Amino acid sequence: MDDLEFLRREFAAEEGSFLAGLRPDMVWDKAAFTRLEQAMRRVCAAYEGHDELPRWLVEGFWACSDGVRDWTGHPAFPRPAPEDYYNNAIERLFDLQYWFVMGESPYLPGTPWEEL
Template structure:
């Protein structure tokens, strides 16, 4: 049985493989936007495709939990270069938190069940174009 691509990508990202968002962030003190997009897409694909009746695998739960706090803590350090607007990072932190919420609670934090909308339409537009 082969492993679906989104799970392979998620494993590579969470295990800190070469070119992963976490390696760039932690070791190179660099926010790799392309790697971040790959990470959040893999996270969302995992959530949307996993059977709700299945138990969470430990590596997935630990990875989502870790990302929810580590990324913000690490990239908020004074030595970390931030080439994007402050709001971009705030939106990214919120996206990671929302993905963790969705995984652990079992429902999207947004009314329509996606990660593309929120209570504020302006936020919805901002998160869509700034993160992706």
């Protein structure tokens, strides 16, 4: 499956996706998040500098960054990993949203994306 098809399934919160696990199950699957984040990163790179973006992707990046922050911000959301992990992951989603919409990475050229 290519990255666009993968993101279409993720943004639709299809069964087995990272987003489907967050709501209503309140489960943060680290491996599923990594797959989502890496696909989003590759799509950002592919669309960098484009003047036109598919609406469904813009909506998906926006909903993902805001939604994950909102869903995991609930006091009852279980956090078995260190708090910094979740904070960094949510910041990463906002960095990816910025990159996708603005057409350029928020990091200086050549700066590696730290694995979470």
